[in-house]
Amino acid sequence: MKKGVLTITDLSKSFDGLSVVKNFNLVISQGEFVTLLGPSGCGKTTLLRLIAGFDKPDSGTIMLDDKDIGCTPPEKRQVNTVFQSYALFPHMTVFDNIAFGLKITKTKKSELLSRVQNVLKQTQLESLAHRFPSQLSGGQQQRVAMARAVVNRPRVLLLDEPLSALDARLRQEMQIELKKLQRNLNITTILVTHEQDEALSLSDRIVVMNQGAIAQIGTPREIYEEPKNLYVARFIGEINQLPARVEEVNNSGNLTINVLGKNITIAKEIDCAKGDRVHLLLRPEDLRISGDIDEAMPRFSGSIIDRRYRGATLDTTIRLDTHDITLQACEFFDEDDPDFDYSIGEKVEVSWVPGWEVLLKDET
């Protein structure tokens, strides 16, 4: 097993009696890209500031390579931050901004030059080295902020919503660049974001946070495909949620559940008893409409109330005839029927791909 670079144990922090981070535990290994994901106010930025040293924890420890840094001031931690606002020094050139950390630590001139040059090259900033931050575009400033942090070779790189100030297209580009840089330098990285697609595409692991506590930790695939609770399921991606009841628990680990009046037997290992209320969760792309439905699956009739052509997919909104439930479906165009489409009001039957459903116990 890889050794943890950063080990956070029972970390808590509150401001004015309001608990912001609660008993937080996390181990991050060398080279890992971990994302703290959650809505604003979930404590993710506070957690980052605790790791960087700008705030002091109320209790718990933060270990960096077997050394407790909980009370070490930020300037003595081998951790560097890329701020949301970039916080570039306006009175210094790009070169001086990047060299700042090395100058402070009195790095030898020749080494300083070669390291800064190297980072400038990696971030494609060579031609801008003598510009001032005010003369750069948003994307360029973002690169300078990255370069200024990584040039110090931190043990852990902290990114506080680094792409949120960029427009959508540039953000996509920078995501790719960011990941490439992180992979090349093999820097252990913690990203804070509320953008789920950023988290899914960049991370090795995602920590979904809810009110200062961990809602779920897992790989992007686990988080998306096997959410452990309704909070995570709703926060990541779109999801359809159907109420269901357990009819029978079989010995083989199968369950028979009743969904909107129809029984179906599925293989799911959740801890439940006969009569329990459960939620059946289906991603839009799990749904199948009319012709594509597997023979073993129950069918629900409804009508199309909206259709949206998205280029690669056709998204539809379906209202079921009974139970006043609307479902979001997302179908890919395929070679068999590249021109399929629906008209609004069209009667259809809906079901899903067997085995792709997620079952969660009702938490209320």
Add this chain to the structure above:
Amino acid sequence: MKPFRIIYLAIVFLYLYIPLAVMVANSFNVNKYGMRWDGFTLQWFSAMLQNHSLMEATRNSLLVAISSATVATVLGGLGATCIYLYRFRGRKVMQVTLLTIMMIPDIILAIGLLVLFVITGVSLGFWSLLLAHVTFCLPFVTVTVLARLQGFDPNLIDAAKDLGASESQTTRHIVIPLLKPALLASWLLSFTLSLDDVIVSSFVTGPSFDVLPLKLFSMVKVGVKPEVNALSTLFVGISVVLILICHYLTKENKR
């Protein structure tokens, strides 16, 4: 449109600078009373240099202005940084009281200071003037520096620390360079405020320590002497040079 624009501009400039121009012209005018141009001369400048009491008042004034501007800039700069960086009890009170000093009429401040100096036994002269001038310059410095600080990205100081800079390194490499234009502007503002203050100075200075505005005030009671014009012209020249230096320094900084 173009001639109109030029005329308009000319009127604005005339309105602003005719009084100064008359004075500057008279300082080179042979005619002692300045009612008409009788030819060019530099005699008033040499007369000015030979007027010992006038020269002494000028020296005193410059000394007070330079010292009080320096003290006020240092104290005000520290005060503003303190108000900006730290959250302490009495922070709001400090901000409001500074503004109050800025707003109250000079005469009231002057009476207050005089009473204070008499009670505490501070002898009226250089030190009482210095204390008084620092008092009324301080709020202007604080407000100027604070405005500049509030214009910064609040993460700049955290960023410097994050990159390994200690408190003193952050101050030296980040805070002071960024505050330089504001500190310079504050110093010049304080210098000017101190140099042309009449009301407060007239209350808190003693007979042995004459300052320029008071000296001029007493000299012009019996008509404007040409050496006063000469001295004023000199000051206009110094002001222009200072403004040019200031402009150059802040431009360098922005680039």
